Amino acid sequence: MLNNFRLQHTRIGICLVSGLLMLSACDLAPEYKRPQYALPDTWQGTAPFHVAQPLDEIPKGTWWTVFNDPTLNQLEDQLNKNNPDLKAAAETFMQSRALLSEVKSQLYPNLTLSAGGGRYKQSHNRLFRSSTSNGPITENNAQYQASAMWEVDLWGRIRNQIKMQRSLAQVSAADYEAAKLSLQAELARNYMILRGYDAQNEVLKESIKYFEAAVDVTRMRQMGAIAAGIDVSRAENQLEMTKAQQTEIQAQRDITEHAIAVLVNQVPMGFHVEPIKSNEAMNIPNVPLGVPSALLQRRPDIASAERQMAAANRAIGVSKAAFYPDITINALSGFEDSGFGLATLPNSMWSAAVKAALPLFQGGLRRATLQRNWSQYRQTRDNYRSVVLNGFKEVADNLTLTQKMSKKFRENKAASEAALRTQGMAMSLYTGGLTNYLDVVTAQTAALTAQIAEVESKTRLMQASVNLITALGGGWDANELPQKKLESVGVFQYSHLGNSVGKE
DSSP, X not given: OHHHHHHHHHHHHHHHHHHHHHHTTOOOSOOOOOOOEEEESSTTSOSOEEEEOOOOOOOOOOGGGGGOOHHHHHHHHHHHHHOHHHHHHHHHHHHHHHHHHHHHGGGSOEEEEEEEEEEEEOOTTOTTOOTTOOSOSEEEEEEEEEEEEEEEOTTSHXXXXXXXXXXXXXXXXXXXXXXXHHHHHHHHHHHHHHHHHHHHHHHHHHXXXXXXXXXXXXXXXXXXXXXXXXXXXXXXXXXXXXXXXXXXXXXXHHHHHHHHHHHTTOOGGGOOOOOOSOSTTXXXXXXXXXXXXXXXXXXXXXXXXXXXXXXXXXXXXXXXXXXXXXXXXXXXXXXEESSSOOSSGGGXXXXXXXXXXXXXXXXXXXHHHHHHHHHHHHHHHHHHHHXXXXXXXXXXXXXXXXXXXXXXXXXXXXXXXXXXXXXXXXXXXXXXXXXXXXXHHHHHHHHHHHHHHHHHHXXXXXXXXXXXXXXXXXXXXXXXXXOSOTTOOSOOOGGGXXXXXXOO
């Protein structure tokens, strides 16, 4: 009879646990679908359309190597290893990943072991103690026990919290990629500006030599009573103005060099980048103008916006679960005795309980929370659309700039060559007595202006190329796919942070 009673209770327990496990499969979050957009295969929009989805797991490459500059490569490597802002962004991801592990721990039972003991003495004269009592006034007490508590996730509250936090960790990873790409682009742009100043300084240096020779010529002609004193004054004015212009360029170069030093985590006063004589050797990358628009999907800011949508979707499921009761199972077992026979069956103790809790009235708190989470989801959806449109705008802007600045550079180069020829002819005519020095000054000014314009247009073209590559997400080679396990406790490498991004 006793065995049948125990068997019946065992079956009831098994059925109860099975039912709880089946109910734990409930998911109150709305079905999430990644946003889809019909995008053209080319930026000109002449090709057929295809459906594209945001890709948040393609790693970015070392895109700056397309400029074929060893110094830039070295600086970018230093930035990736040492930049403090980049390290801070990486720590933000580490915190998000740790928080994911914290949330995931709620899915499992909490187990506790405890042990204790003591010796107690009672007063002979304590209240209600009989003067004839022969009971002991001292006693020993010892106990050890194990307890377990488990919240049954019937309505998917914990699982939705886990998925929400996983998406937020992926947001942090995408934000890290965006911060890294932004810092790399800032360094590359500053480097292009620095080399532009080097080229301008070299142009001014050569012009100063030429103008010094012109001053000598005018002085000799004045001494020979061939030229007036005004020619000497004009030549000296041209020389000194050019020297002042060179001083300004050198100051701007120093400031730009300081900015680069900060990006690579160096003290500006002790940092120096060796100057070059010309930026003509710098490679103008051949960024294909017909890049498929699907490459825009590799932008980390778009990946971040999409993951925020996924997290907001899961938050709705968490807030819906608040309308259902929380089920908690508690169990305790152990031994307790006031003597020395602790671990014996008569001294055993245990308890088991199931608790269900459901708030009856909270003044509309749960409904307001649900409405707020729905609003936040719609907000992230609208923000995603805005980020996508802004990404298209940035690519289109930089495509236009790259095309136009390339044309302008060729035109300025031709103008510079023509101006230098004019300068030489004007000086020859002047020394031959066939023209006045005002024509020489005009030709010299035009030549200097044209050379500076050529250098500046080359610098702007290089910057536009950097911005275009950045707008496209930074690099085209996907050498490895990311790991999908965000809860890994292995050694963390900042350079492989992007590889920790996975799917929901």
